[in-house]
Amino acid sequence: MESVADAVDRLNRLAAIPELVQLAAAFAAAGHELALVGGPVRDAFLGRPVSDLDLTTDARPEQILAIVEPSADAVWEIGRDFGTIGTRFGGHTLEITTYRSDAYDGSSRKPEVMFGDSLDDDLVRRDFTINAMALRLPDGEHPEPRLIDPTGGVDDLLARTLRTPSAPEVSFGDDPLRMLRAARFSAQLGFALRSDALAAAQGMADRLAIVSAERIGAELAKLMLAADPVAGIRLLVDSGVAQVVLPEIPALRLEIDEHARHKDVYEHSLIALDRAIELEKSRGHEPDLVLRLAVLLHDIGKPATRVIEPGGAVSFHHHDVLGAKLAAKRLRALRFDNDTVKAVAELIRLHLRFFGYADGAWTDSAVRRYVRDAGPLLEQLHILSRADVTTRNRRKADQLAFAYDDLEERIATLTEEEELAAIRPDLDGEQIMRILGIGPGRDVGEAYRFLLEERLEQGPLGAEEAEARLRSWWSTRG
The missing domain is CATH 3.30.460.10 (Beta Polymerase, domain 2)
Known part of the structure; x- marks a missing residue:
């Protein structure tokens, strides 16, 4: 004010x-x-x-x-x-x-x-x-x-205080959704929940069981689209409400990040969310619910995949795959729409792909596959991958940033040369059937996938070369 x-x-x-x-x-x-x-x-x-x-x-x-x-x-x-x-x-x-x-x-x-x-x-x-x-x-x-x-x-x-008009136990007892709304207002307005209301929420969070999943999901969506969702998430966790509505997040506090970036994966996830929002703004985007949910949830597969390796190192093999499944399950339970669920899960599944690029330059084929796999989520994957780099090691952070700059430049160059956003085989289904003398069916789909792989590996082939490769492939099938 x-x-x-x-x-x-x-x-x-x-x-x-x-x-x-x-x-x-x-x-x-x-x-x-x-x-x-x-x-x-x-x-x-x-x-x-x-x-x-x-x-x-x-x-x-x-x-x-x-x-x-x-x-x-x-x-x-x-x-x-x-x-x-x-x-x-x-x-x-x-x-x-x-x-x-x-x-x-x-x-x-x-x-x-x-x-x-x-x-x-x-x-x-x-x-x-x-x-x-x-x-x-x-x-x-x-x-x-x-x-x-x-x-x-x-x-x-x-x-800048959130206080209930009546005793908080009475207010939250009347409508438990108010505990979740407190976190949303904290995210939107930057206000702190008064200590007596926080204490009441800590003892009453399980009352949210009487609130419909749709209402909880709607409040979470508003929180995530607010100016400072991290403040709201922290209040959800501190009040015990997250344990009821989004238990995968407080579970992250128990896990040590494998790169020792922060004391736990919970802090890493919140810092990544802050970074994603900064990138979202700097790249000229409006608040993006899919992106923000994906960043918040990208490591929720770690608790179940945590392994102490010989020598004391910690690994989380395939936490990307498991995390995608867990995120989809949780978001469906909260009645998020199918498009949002699928997009968030796919971003989580893909979020480790970039780190292979940082280990060694990719071929043009690998870059094409990265773009093909990301599809319409490519820009969100760019932001998620960059936000996931929260190491305090300045040299390592710079190396990863330079590597991603290089990847985006190569994508831009190949996109201009080859129209990567619309990668398709050099021959369509009608042409495949005419060349091979076959009708619609499984063989056409397999031939199409073969030509798509050739296109990803070699770039544009041209109709003549593609036909020659198609005929050679077909002949090997008898």
Whole structure:
């Protein structure tokens, strides 16, 4: 926050949005309160962009509908049972929710929905004090917007602290997902969870068992796309929440990195994630969920493959293959979409390929295979491979960086010369069938794969040379 005065100015400008002025007047005319609540108020204080406009009111859902329908561009009632009416005014999409005073029975994070009549009571039931502030919009009695902050959210914004409005044991007991949300806010805002809330989470993490995998996965995705996901991951691990939702990460703390880069693989993985985000920015990319998940999870195969070799050296043979399988299993359990699961697993499977290049220059054939195997994930594999180099040995780090620079330059040269991104045999399936006098079937696929291998080994052959090699190969098959 720059200053409270700046924050007040931003809040006043927010309240002056024409659509909100129009809505506030309509609700006041109908005898109801209307307030901006939660995220928009918090972000205006912090000088962050305000996207979603969430409002709350004492009006019941049917009354909200009666007020907004005459002038709204669109209205939808999907959340009506929970008191929420969605609407679009001009360029703004809004959600208007009736004050709530829900009751939880402890066996589910879904409360018995109960509508309330008090804005203060509605705010006190929210997750953290920084989200429990509201901006009452002007009405006939009060011509200016008013900040409502019954739980001290402004003080916690200034202190950069995450605190629950009620006792943390009560708040987390009502909705265990709030423990995971704390880590997400830590990653997004850089705020620290207060010690009493951290202690409560450490004793209540297993309560997340009542939360759906989809909700947990969605929170993790938001955390990973935040400005500082490492801060969020550390809070997940320190609070014990990771042991429940992503146990592969705290397990890394027990393993010693084979290159002795850091005291354990957990620290190496978090440093690699920070490096990947720096590279992501420097190369002009937007936050990439696939890349960030792959970097975080790239070494989770190490605990199960750890072997103490004669002489005391530690090895983790095939941890890339096992890690890819473990990552896919965990991400599927968290209901990530299939494309994300497959891409993350493939990056983990490929993440050690580069280190063979650093040991000795590859042939053009090996470079082509690297590009072919990475496919559309090539740029993400570049970043993952570079981020994985976290050695404190400056000379070794420079050697690996120079080696990867060389690899990328060779890829660029071969791509320009040979169109590597679209490597195909010099003959297509129709040509193969015509030359060999055969119809569709397994033989065509085998012939295609043979020509593809020739193309990878030798580069472009031309149609005439490819036909000669195809006929020679076919003759050896009898």
